[in-house]
Amino acid sequence: MAKGGVGGGSHTVAQGQEKQVLFVCIGNVHRSPMAEAFFNYYAPPGYKAVSAGLRPGRGVNRDAVAVMAEASLDISLYFPKPLTAELMSRAHRIISLGCDADLLMDVDERWEVEDPLGQPVDKLRAIREDIRQRVLDLVNRLDAK
DSSP states (O other): OOOOTTTTTSSSSSSSEEEEEEEEESSSSSEEEEEEEEHHHHOTTTTEEEEEEEEESSOOHHHHHHHHHHHOOOOOOOOOOOOOOHHHHHHEEEESSSSGGGGGSSEEEEEEOOOTTTEEEEEEHHHHHHHHHHHHHHHHHHHOO
């Protein structure tokens, strides 16, 4: 798996001691796995991302895998997870990626990220870059604290 892939990370903080950022979208097959992978790649020491879906799909979208591979991040082994009370309770910060999760629960941030479902690959690349920039902004704000 490429450095910083989903579930990976490049830091040496003991597992369970990290501050978790939870990314939530509808199916957990496009947007939130991308955000999780980018965050785990760029995050400062002591932080880790996880992601979940309101209605998780059966597997990560193959086009999402391809466009993340173009960014040198491997999400091919990722498996969508349902949003649970346990995930939410462990989260230091919860971010909704354009899925109205904030209508169902308290979120710290709502990112208006276009739904990639059914979009051509070029559009998925643009969505990937939007997510990357939002993650970098988040990481910079964490570093400033």
